[in-house]
Amino acid sequence: MKKDAIVHLWRYINKNGNSVHINDAKKFLSSQGFNEDAIDHAINTLHKLSFLRYTSDEKGDGYLLQKMDILESPLEDLPCIGCEHLHECHIGGDRYSPERCQYFEAWIMKIRNQ
Ligand code: SF4
Known part of the structure; x- marks a missing residue:
């Protein structure tokens, strides 16, 4: 079965309280066998679709990938x-x-x- 970085990223964000540090997301996807291009593509795709946004983390240490609130029911x-x-x-x-x-x-x- 073909692995899909977008699916893995989306599940990872959902499993981790809807907000993850971009470095953690990249580490996770890398550990799943995805290369840098696939990882960047997954992040950019979910961002372009407005499924997530970038926010600064509290320490000013990069970005958090945060699930957009507009994805309410349904x-x-x-x-x-x-x-x-x-x-x-x-x-x-x-x-x-x-x-x-x-x-x-x-x-x-x-x-x-x-
Ligand atoms: S959940 Fe959606 S994408 Fe998955 S098999 Fe069903 S219709 Fe297709």
């Missing part, structure tokens, strides 16, 4: 963010597709009932 729970199959999932996909995904269906049902 996007907060969107199962595709952090899904290991995101890179191979698309409508009509042979292996993975939203229309055949139990997690996506459950998410749709939940927001319909809100």
Whole structure:
């Protein structure tokens, strides 16, 4: 299975209280086998999508990667963010597709009932 640095980074931020030091995130991704280009791409992609922002840490020692607060419900729970199959999932996909995904269906049902 293809490893996805974006998915790993997103899960790492979620597991660590929604805010991690950029150096810790880079160390973690590096330990997972990602090179510098893949790590920078993952951080930049989540930033461009407005899923995270950079903030200074209290010691002035670099940046924290902080999950954006605008990801409230229902996007907060969107199962595709952090899904290991995101890179191979698309409508009509042979292996993975939203229309055949139990997690996506459950998410749709939940927001319909809100
Ligand atoms: S639809 Fe399902 S399989 Fe596809 S990315 Fe979302 S959660 Fe993953």
